[in-house]
Amino acid sequence: MTLLDFARGPALQGAAFIFVVGMVWRALGLLLLHRNTPLSRNRDNHLARHGFRTVLSRFIPAPVFERRVSFQYVAGWIWHLGFFVVLLFFKIHVMFFQGLLGFGWPTLPNGVVVAVAGITLGVLLWLLGRRIVNPVLRYISTFNDYSSLVVTMLPFITGFLAFAHYGFAYETMLALHILSISLLLVWFPFSKLIHVITLLPSRYILGVKFWRRGVQA
Amino acid sequence: MIRRQQTLGERLEERGISRRSFLKFCTTTASLLALPPAFAPRIAEALESQRRPSVIWLSFQECTGCSESILRAGSPSIESLIFEAISLDYHETLQAAAGHQAEAAREQAMAENMGKYLVVVDGSVPLGNPGFSTVAGQSNVETLKRVAKGAAAVICMGTCSAFGGIPYAKPNPTGAVPVSEIITDKPIVNVPGCPPIPAVMTSVIAHYITFGSLPELDDLGRPKVFYGQNIHDRCYRRPFYERGQFAQSFDDEGAKAGWCLYKLGCKGPTTYNACAVLKWNEGTSFPIEAGHGCLGCSEPNFWDKGSFYAPLSTATELGSGTVAAGVLAGAVLGAGAGYAGRKMQEKGKAGPFEAPPVADAGQKENS
Amino acid sequence: MTEVVTKQELDEAFAMFYGMAASLKDLASPPVEVADEERVAAAKRVFLKGIDANFATQLDACVHCGACAQACQFYLGTDDPKYTPVHKLDLMKRVYDREISPLSWLKKFIVKDITADDLRAQQELVYDSCTMCGRCNLVCPAGINIADMVALNRSALAAARLMPDELRFMQEGQEADGTIFGADEDLFRFRMDALQEKLGFEIPIDKPKADVLLVTTGLDIHLFQDATGGTIETLHHMGVDYTLRSDAYEGANFGLLSGHEGTKKKMAAKLANAAIEVGAKVVIVPECGHAFPALRWGAAEALGKPVEFDVMTVSEYFGKAVMDGRLKLEKDKEPRVVALHDPCKVGRWGGVFEEPRAILKAIGWELHETESNRAYNFCCGGGAGNFLIERANPLKRAGYRVKMAEIEKTEAKTLVVSCGSCRMNFEVGKVNAGDTIPVESLAAIIAAHLPKKEGAKA
CATH class of the missing domain: 3.40.50.700 (NADH:ubiquinone oxidoreductase-like, 20kDa subunit)
Incomplete structure (x- = not known):
């Protein structure tokens, strides 16, 4: 079995299995915990709607914080969007999903995807640098933060090399690319990357908390 | 002889x-x-x-x-x-x-x-x-x-x-x-x-x-x-790959225009052979030139590497079974973890609020 | 209005009260001896019951982006990364990870257990350098309720008997006699008699039934008589059926501030039961920031069932009256340029924003908003009982400077506040910084703008 066979076969299968196990495990474990419900009277009677509004409003910083945090919101936006564009709209990736799901969807030209991937990787590298240099981030950063960042960057790096046929042979790079994705999948449910399922509910929870008290959060 | x-x-x-x-x-x-x-x-x-x-x-x-x-x-x-x-x-x-x-x-x-x-x-x-x-x-x-x-x-x-x-x-x-x-x-x-x-x-x-x-x-x-270089690197259709121009089927416009056959399962990128250079039948043609993707016939286990018509970047063993098994195992673990977590929360509720002073602890032992 | 206290009297009282507050630490009884294991166990119990599915979700949502630091005036004032708000939850996250998180089976082997020393080190983070103002909650892209989780940290430290001496003194005092700063029933009656004298009408105390139960606080009884006097005068002017209770006049709740659950519930239940007894439709809590959340959001929790009465703070009650025409105020001939401080507990945590603004509009004052206003307001720098913690003085000053910088930018000539401890903290901050901007009680301002009644004694 070659490295590519391993990557495309057991590695991806095992990683996907662990990913699904971990995500379901954590989601269910969180959902089953006791949840405190307040007894005092609400000021607001449309909590679900308003909670959802907070989910949306937190995608951009409040005006008063713009000067201080806009750049990191923007950086976050760029790389998250870039990640999804590259993941979902690169021709070869869609082939992958088509092989998996049985259907495909329109894609973007390679030139566009390469540019987006470049920008995304650039932003990720900059965020890594910032995490090391910025005193607050350096102080609060843990292994979880650095590793998650690196594990997220690896598929971009290996993907670039595979696409450009640079470094090792194509099948080795492709294998490394798939292995880096496997690593990301395995790392995902056990790291802060879990925020993919907790972040929006967390906003909703806070939204309900504040709206209940008559405060637009 | x-x-x-x-x-x-x-x-x-x-x-x-x-x-x-x-x-x-x-x-x-x-x-x-x-x-x-x-x-x-x-x-x-x-x-x-x-x-x-x-x-x-x-x-x-x-x-x-x-x-x-x-x-x-x-x-x-x-x-x-x-x-x-x-x-x-x-x-x-x-x-x-x-x-x-x-x-x-x-x-x-x-x-x-x-x-x-x-x-x-x-x-x-x-x-x-x-x-x-x-x-x-x-x-x-x-x-x-x-x-x-x-x-x-x-x-x-x-x-x-x-x-x-x-x-x-x-x-x-x-x-x-x-x-x-x-x-x-x-x-x-x-x-x-x-x-x-x-x-x-x-x-x-x-x-x-x-x-x-x-x-x-x-x-x-x-x-x-x-066998030092793969077919893909020497393939005359390579520019189409770089541009992301892929034939979607064997008879579409892309196929007629000679676009890359990666999506149709071509194994050129992982096959090390000189076909694209030496060609066959006295340099007449080779499979990709004839309109069919490379099967990778000179690579070990080429027959067992999934469909000849599945792109190289697809998973070979991942399927709905894997996902279903994952959901099931995750549900078991999650339910167990959730139950254990609830028990811990209840344990927290059961105890007294403040830490007992040393004197109290001593009295308890005496009584 | 009737001047119940002169500027000079107020200054003298302030100086005396400040001296008393500064010596709280020495007044505190020696801390009881507790074994370290018991401290850890007690703190854990609090964390375990406090971390519900909502907190758990939020703890798992943090990506350590560091944005919260940019909202926190203690970080902004000191540039010290250890005051990054979410860092204050690290200890709690460890307990969560090890004990109840879905991954606890794995994390037990990776995450270190907490120790009593960790708890001691946590004091500075959740008491001295956090007023639970909740501004960080509003910048967080994940919407994590950091402030409430800091409150849970305070509870854990209280359970571990590790609260700062000053707060312990206050909490123990209130646990014992129900009031703060020794404002016992005698002093309460004395103050009410004095106010009655000056106001020239009878202040109803212990009426068996009333529509409104008015609550005051030890801080106002000792010091901010203008706020209490103004409130009473305005209620009288409006002809409201109200009463005070000699057995339930203390609105402060040092159980809430110190994190002591028992005291918190006991005090809230006491007021709630008194309100139910007099059949009050509304309880008006004094200009005391935390008295409002303690009762507004805490009464039902303390009784374990929903309550029928409404709880309003002074600015809310009168602001609403102004907004729907029940209270008319006289416009000043010369409008003053003022800035308004939204107390965190009343504003960001209480939803009272437009009412005080309606009052200022009604009296024709020109409000210059600070850059951060309403829900995004900066804390005065000493909320949540912090104005009493001596060792937090440098932090309080840093927080005050951040706040005052915004106020100075508005070029307002007066700062209007409707929270006693904010006011206290501003006064102390002013002394330390050499600032001179007058800080005035909204309740007193309302009373000063009551229209003269026909035939009333002027």
Whole structure:
């Protein structure tokens, strides 16, 4: 079995299995915990709607914080969007999903995807640098933060090399690319990357908390 | 068989092949082997003057496609010249002798050239029931061991002998193995392909005759000069890949425009062979040029690497079963963790709020 | 209005009260001896019952982006990364990870257990350098409720008997006699009598039934008489059926501030029961920031069932009255340029924003908003009982400077506040920084703008 066979076969299968196990495990474990419900009277009677509004409003910083945090919101936006564009709209990736799901969807030209991937990787590298240099981030950063960042960057790096046929042979790079994705999948449910399922509910929870008290959060 | 007194040059002249053609063959061979042009005369000299090495060709579980590939030619092929340079003492398909006579010829060649003859193998070797493939009552594995014992080197012609090939593919009913799993104490050159490119074999033999040694091999035992680069890197459709222009089906506009066949399952990027450069049928074409993706036939286990028509980037074993099993296992773990978490929350609620002072603890013990 | 206290009297009282507050630490009884294991166990119990599915989700949502630091005036004022708000939850996250998180089976082997020393080190983070103002909650891209989780940390430290001495003194005092700063019933009655004298009408105390139960606080009884006097005068002017209770006049709740659960519930339940007893429709809590959440959001929790009465703070009650025309105020001839401080507990945590603004509009004052206003307001720098913690003085000053910088930018001549402890903290901050901007009680301002009644004694 070659490295590519391993990557495309057991590695991806095992990683996907662990990913699904971990995500379901954590989601269910969180959902089953006791949840405190307040007894005092609400000021607001449309909590679900308003909670959802907070989910949306937190995608951009409040005006008063713009000067201080806009750049990191923007950086976050760029790389998250870039990640999804590259993941979902690169021709070869869609082939992958088509092989998996049985259907495909329109894609973007390679030139566009390469540019987006470049920008995304650039932003990720900059965020890594910032995490090391910025005193607050350096102080609060843990292994979880650095590793998650690196594990997220690896598929971009290996993907670039595979696409450009640079470094090792194509099948080795492709294998490394798939292995880096496997690593990301395995790392995902056990790291802060879990925020993919907790972040929006967390906003909703806070939204309900504040709206209940008559405060637009 | 062929008389041994004449030199190659003389015999070629007899057959109406000019010296110019012969030298051209030698130059081509030199360039194929990535040797400087200055080596062409040396190859010519070697082919002309050396005593022709004895070659024993063993055919096991094979389709004779490899032999066909080398021999099939519309006009007197330059490749067939090589047979003038060697003494093909045993080849079940080609030799005139039959029955015990044929076996006797082989035994004689072995005895006369002990330690110096070359063995060419096409076909894989079944290790299951010996009856799966026998010649003259002898199982393939016995024959191989016996013949290889006195060989200078073994050349595995085609994917079956090199890597097991199609007989080796799942479920491998005959227990087929490549030659390299049986013969471990002789130099082995793998010339995979289903079939391999004829010039590759002639070049390997020319190299052996010229230098008395085998060409440089890669980690799969293949001559580096032919198998050093993948088809994708040399493919004329590569620009379409770079631009992301892929044929979606075999008869769409993209296919007609000659776009990249990656999406249709082409294995060019992972297949190391010279097809895109040397091509087939005297440089006429090769599969991708003919409109079909590369099958990767010269790679190990090519038959078992998923569909020929699935893109390389797809998962081979991941499926809904994996996901379903994951959800199930995750649900069990999650339910357990959630239950344990609830118990801990309740434990927190059950206890007193404040930590008891040391004095209290002491009193408790006394009472 | 009737001047119940002169500027000079107020300054003198302030100086005396400040001296008293500064010596709280020495007044505190020696801390009881507790074994370290018991401290850890008690803190864990609090964490375990406090971390519900909502907190758990939020703890798992943090990506350590560091944005919260940019909202926190203690970080902004000191540039010290250890005051990054979410860092204050690290200890709690460890307990969560090890004990109840879905991955606890794995994390037990990776995450270190907490120790009593960790708890001691946590004091500075959740008491001294956090007023639970909740501004970080509003910048967080994940919407993590950091402030409430800091409150849970305070509870854990309280359970581990590790609250700062000053707060412990206050909490123990209130646990014992129900009030703060020794403002016992005698002093309460004395103050009410004095106010009655000056206001010239009877202040109803212990009426068996009333529509409104008015609550005051030890801080106002001792110091901010203008706020209490203004409230009473305005209620009287409006002809509201109200009463005070000699057994339930203390609105402060140092159980809430210190994190002591028992005291918190006891005080809230006391007021709630008194309100139910007099059949109050509304309880008006004084200009005391935390008295509002303690009762507005804590009464039902303390009783374990929903309550019928409404809880409003002074600015909310009168602001609503102004907004729907029940209370008319006189416009000043010369409008003053003022800035308004939204107390965190009343504003960001209480939803009272437009009411005080309606009052200022009604009296014709020109409000210059600070850059951060309403829900995004900066804390005064000493909320949540911090104005009493002596060792937090440098932090309080840093927080005050951040706040005051915004106020100075508005070029307002007066700062209007409707929270006693904010006011206290501003006054102390002003002394330390040499600032001179007057800080005035909204309740007193309302009373000063009551229209003169026909035939009333002027």
